Amino acid sequence: MPFVFSFDHDHDEAPRRLAHLLGSKGADLAEMTSALGLPVPPGFTLTTEACELVRSTGSMPNVLEAEVNEHLKVLCGVAGCEMGSADQPLLVSVRSGAIVPMPGALRSVLDLGLNDVTVAGLARSTGDERFAYDTYRRLIEMYGTVVMDVPEELFEHRYESAKLLAGVADDAEVPTEVLKSVIERYLMMIETTTGTSFPQDPATQIRGALEAAFRSWDARQARDYRNRERIPHDLGLAVSVQQMVFGNSGSDSGSGVTFTRSPWSSTAGVGLFGDFTVCSQGEDVVGGLVRPLPMTEKQRQTHSAHLETSLESAYPAIYERLKERVVHVHLSNHNGQEHQLLRLFVLYVPLVFAGSALFGLQGIFGAAASANDVAGIAAYLWLRRILAGESLRWKAAAVGEVGGKAAAVGE
Secondary structure, rough: OOOOOOOOOOOOOOHHHHHHHHHHHHHHHHHHHHHOOOOOOOEEEHHHHHHHHHHHHOOHHHHHHHHHHHHHHHHHHHHHHEEEOOOOOOEEEEEEOOOOOOOOOOEEEEEEEOOHHHHHHHHHEEEEEEEEHHHHHHHHHHHHHOOOOOOHHHHHHHHHHHHHOOOOHHHHHOOOOOOHHHHHHHHHHHHHHHHHOOOOOHHHHHHHHHHHHHHHHHHHHHHHHHHHHOOOOOOOEEEEEOOOOOOOOOOOOEEEEEEOOOOOOOOOOOOEEEEEEEEOOHHHHOOOEEEEEEEOHHHHHHHHOOOOHHHHHOHHHHHHHHHHHHHHHHHHHHOOOOHHHHHHOEHHHHHHEEEEEEEEEEEEEEOOHHHHHHHHHHHHHHHHHHHHHHHHOOOHHHHOOOOOOOOOOOO
């Protein structure tokens, strides 16, 4: 059996039933792509069997690397991009997903494929130099933290100091030249700290991210989570590689997460409830790095009256398209049937929008089957808002300290 499957692979059974092989995220991505026909960026999943292979050998064996390279070639063709291209580079994310969702316990890396050459190509192809260098900064920070074990605070200190000197408080306001300077400081700090340079080869980046994602299964944070939730330690995880779409490409882009219902609602049916931010990537939202905005006007008026806008009011076309697709996903999970249990059923759907386009990413179709589960979701939403309020990346940089971060649900 292959170790790698594309999202649109024609499996013998419904993808949603293959979490034991594709992990929860991989199964959901395959379901959204092949069964539901939703707009999902293309990609592929390394199976739980690949995880066991990497864990047993300590690194990616040649047979697995060969399969990954073949799927990357196919992905380049589908995306119309090329790895390492100075004109149209392929950029991907690497996300881990266990058979049973383990929010915040496993690792991911976004924006893989950028380097000193391809960042200029991204700037030219998008016509947005600031966006390109902001994305490169994000990759170096995430790769350095997840793959190279550089303490996160070393990146945060340099970035916040640069923002303070530039006189800006919001990440979206950091000028291009400042971003370039931050990148130079990041690269020097990584080499000084680790004795190794940040890899410029996209294939090396992807391999490093894949191995780090598989290693995260045995990390202390993941083991503690499984012990607490009584999840068997021998289940393993799968890892998905997916073409990037960018929520940080300007004021008409953003990212967020939505549930199909408010955890405080007692009525059946779909009613979006969640958070989004403008000009951001998903990690910003779920990590508490930015101040979130509500999905709907009802949510804003009920829970965030101090805020002036919502996705519904600021981006009505995106909101309507999102609601239509979430209803489709919701009903598909229940064969179109509503019943009493669905009063407590919640779907978690990460999303990215850019211009008029809306994409579903790593959709997590999770059931909240009890009042306790719903209360947990409510507590998570409030915790993320509290942490976003304390985070230096939202507050003025003059505060001089970095706040904590919420668990990255689904990431």
